[in-house]
Amino acid sequence: MVGLWTGIALLTLCALGIVLLPLLRARRLQQQEVAEDRDRQNIDIYRERLSELEEEKAQGNLAQPEFDELKLELERSLLQDVGDTEAALRVSKISSMQVITVSVMAVLLVISSLGLYAKLGSAPRLELALERQAQPDPFEGRTPTLEEALSRLEHELEVTPENVEGWYLLATTYMGAGRYDDGIAAFKQVLARLPQDAPQYIGVMGQYAQALYFANGGKMNDAVREQVAATLQRNPGEITALGLLGIDAFEQQRYAEAIDFWSRALAQAEPSAAESLRAGISRAQQELRALGEPVPEVAGIEPAEIRLAVRLAEGLGATLEPDQAVFIFARPVGGRMPLAAVKLKVSDLPLEVVLDDTLAMTPQARLSGVDEVEVGARISLTGTPEPKAGDLFAILSPVSVRGQTQAIDLVIDQVVE
The missing domain is CATH 2.60.40 (Immunoglobulin-like)
Structure with missing residues (x-):
């Protein structure tokens, strides 16, 4: 990153030079032209006065000694006036104001550009890429601990917060580690960044409801119910939401309802989740048999x-x-x-x-x-x-x-x- 900012500084100095050097050059040329004009005017005045003195002398109005004395004074005056920098100094004052104005504008441009780059640019991503290039394996070949892996992922998400896959991985890792509040925050980031028409969106809604459920000690509350309802409104067969409703019904000894929720989830479940649902349905059926109540038959729950x-x-x-x-x-x-x-x-x-x-x-x-x-x-x-x-x-x-x-x-x- 030092190389990046050094390069930016050098380019900024070059840009300022491109702006200011032509202005300074024009300033010097303008001073020179004004000085030359002033000298020409003084010489013209000298010649005009000398011509007048010669005419007075020719008419007999001036004696030779007087003529010589007045001519000498004109020559002295000419020598004083030629090279006079008063006009040039006036131009210099005007040019200094121009230089100050241009310099202030250039500095403001640089500051505003750096501000925009800090907000919209990719300096953090460049820093992360340089870190990865300098140290491709930060763990030096060993298997990182959970905390080390989480810390690394958290750092990368600070730099690239739009990384939806990273937020999802962080959320599920938090949940696996029992950090439910952190999991909730990470799932919120996923839902905020994932397009609502994405195929995974409803599934993440269900997992967010599950995170709320676990964070509440494995109990239903208004927040969990609202999230479950919002999920099932989008997809009545969402497995995680139906699973939560089944768990809640089972804990309240509403076994027939639990079987209904889990059976609906079973119809949509992947093999890895289906076995857990079958086990839950079988357990609820056993409870109903023990109570002497009718037991709903559910296809597909036979043991594999x-x-x-x-x-x-x-x-x-x-x-x-x-x-x-x-x-x-x-x-x-x-x-x-x-x-x-x-x-x-x-x-x-x-x-x-x-x-x-x-x-x-x-x-x-x-x-x-x-x-x-x-x-x-x-x-x-x-x-x-x-x-x-x-x-x-x-x-x-x-x-x-x-x-x-x-x-x-x-x-x-x-x-x-």
Whole structure:
């Protein structure tokens, strides 16, 4: 930044020089012209007076000694008048006022320009870019703490406050850290800067309502209800707002209403949120059963599990060793990464196995996150999960992950080519 301001100062001096130098040059020229005019006038006056004296002498009105004395006085007067700077000084005074006026205007121009640049320019962004260039990794290769990451993000948003994605990230991070009041303030910034016709706007409205709810100790109040109502007015199926209404109804033992709110949210929910909604609906149904009240039926809340009856086709087991690996899995239709998998041995066959979220390979990819899968079983001759020539396998597709009442027969009867 020192280089930036140094450059601005040098350019400002150059601009002032461009304005003032022609003025000063014109001033000197004007002084010179006035002085020359004054000298010419003095010489003309000298010549005129000398001519008059010569005419008086010729007429006999002046004797030679008197003529010589008067001529000498004229010459002395001429020498005094030629080079007289009085007129030039008068011009100098006028020119000084012009210089002062132009200088003041130039300074005001510079000040106003710097003020506008400070308000509308991008000096802060340049400073941030220079910081990033000078230190691309401020944490020097280590994983920053939450407070360090938050501090860095807060600093960047001070410089670039129009960064909507940054404000949203800051808001959700605050919420995850339990800093609900800060989360509320950050969500306000998102809503103030995000266009209301943006697809994400209504979702942020719901998250803002959730922030208000958590900041109030997990209780409904007028502010939360107003924000929930405003959100549902824009989108009656907004998941977060419906979820809050369901929680409030459940806590007040209005279980049927809670089931209704959560069921409406379930119809719009992504897989990651759908499982939590299903769990809430099941819990509310249990409470209604315990009270002996009618229980609303809700489609799609059955547990995500697949029951398989796995066996070898007749005649294929003679060449197999009892301890050879058997991989049983469920994966997305047309996909490769299993959502649930278990490793057994040939000696375990035939058997029934249940695939569910407890057998997930990663928390992010679970059976409950999809509606249909393909299931398979493979006997690995090498003991590795990757298929090799000669392995025996079976595949079924598609298979629903819910609503299954009986085990699906899975017969290993094919050979990997």
